[in-house]
Amino acid sequence: MYDWGSNTENEQITAGQTLEIKGENLKIYDNIEEExxxxxxxxxGAEQKAERIRINQPQTLSLMVPNLVAGDYRIEIRNxxxxxxxxxxxxxxxxxxxx
Incomplete structure (x- = not known):
């Protein structure tokens, strides 16, 4: 995962900036609300959903990181x-x- 705000990979996330995720079977089809x-x-345990996904392809997601409070996070993709x-x-x- 590449964070455009900090110019880092797999280290930190910058709230309000672009995050690029590479992998397989990533595309969000919006078949159900929980995706x-x-x-x-x-x-x-709080979670926040990314509301703005710009690139939505099977091998690439590019999205705007929501305004997150400082701290540590894991990213979960539900599709x-x-x-x-x-x-x-x-x-x-x-x-x-x-x-």
Missing amino acids: GVFFLSQSG TAYKTKTLRTGVSGVVFTVQ
Whole structure:
């Protein structure tokens, strides 16, 4: 994951800036309401959904990081396969810091 605000990869996230995620089966089809990219706080369990996804492709997501409180976060991608209702969840193995 590349953070455009800090010019770093797999280290930190900059609130209000662009985050680029590369991988497989990433596309958000919006088949069900629970789909999206979520930022999970590691110090209280709160989660915040990214509301602005600019690039939404199977191997690339580019999105605006929401205004997150400083702390540590994991990123969780919840999506479905094309034309299905079965939710899949993938959680980043990296803990990111928001300063």
